[in-house]
Amino acid sequence: MATPIHSKLINKAAREVLKPAGLVRKGQSRIWLDDNKWWLTMIEFQPSSWSKGTYLNVGISWLWYPKDYLSFDIGYRESSFVEFKDEETFLKEVIELAKKAKDKALNHRHSMSSPELAKEFVLKNTIDDKQNIWACLHKGMACLCASDISNARTHLENVMQCKENRDWANSVKGFAQLLLNLKPDEQLFAMQDAIMKSRKLIKLPEIEGLFSNRA
Template sequence: MQKGRSRTWLDDQGWWVGVIEFQPSAWSRGSYLNVGACWLWEEKDFLSFDAGYRVAPFQPFTNTAEFTSAAQALAEQAAAEVLALRDRFPSPEQVRALMSRHPRPGIREHMHAGITAGLAGAYDEGRRHLALAAEESHAAPWVDVLKQRCAELTPLLHPGGGFEAEIAAIVTRTRCAVGLPEWRSSLLIAPG
């Protein structure tokens, strides 16, 4: 679905959303193509590219006929990229695998790894990643917000601790904040 009248399209998967952005340039008429997955268990009021981003270079507008062809090719590539994301991330367990292979994890990668480990019932692994996220020393307000969120989630990481329910509540709040419809599903829990 198109996000309002923007050049951004969304592929709603419940606990994540595919973001397709036909990004304009500030210097020239035309479009880049960015496609990625936005994890909705990070409470926020904006869309992000948590996995993926630029998939096609700038396609300049030269004339209507030529750009129509280029735009069609971008749209076809966007569709293929979205289908690949769906195949790549059918459950949080696949996100967990992605985060475990990240070459230089930062606070967001550790937070996502901690959340997906917790959803898989790997509570010790989840606590370890959330603790690593809390060690981030970068001085920025958004870092403090993520560190606080990790601190709030850590005590919930044990059987019956309410972790899964809290993550589902965060997904619900984030969906509302970014303008997605209500979603109810138990598919957030990763298979063990």
């Protein structure tokens, strides 16, 4: 099946704006990734079921819990629907969307250029709800990443206190309990292992030096 013209224009705009900044398209999808080793900025030119065009979604997907999927853990919708009416107008509009997405990705790089800055970013931008199992986990992992062992333990213990008990939540709790049972130096290795597993499951390239600053 031939690729629709509006999809071609989205791909063209993304290549021109995002690729030079180091972002990579995920397969043949409308998703572009800024790979920062243990987290991704995910940019999605989301289609509509009813009209030709796109939404823009931009967010961060953490990799420190083993998973085989991408998720918008912080951030999501960045624009209302941009409808395809004619080629010239639509290309200009999606180029502007791509520029907005690039700016967000570059800002994320700057805001989380070290584990310490990442911890500050996560604590500031994650919901403050001790019954939100993902919020508790991400706060704990961000603190652990920055070697803030005391606060990491507090947030991971909050994971264990969450009332959610469906299978997926029990898996998260099992992961948190595993970390709580380890010594601090062992916890960091366990987190690195989880990141490597996520990268493999999502089919990202193998890397070294997880927590070195980005050049």
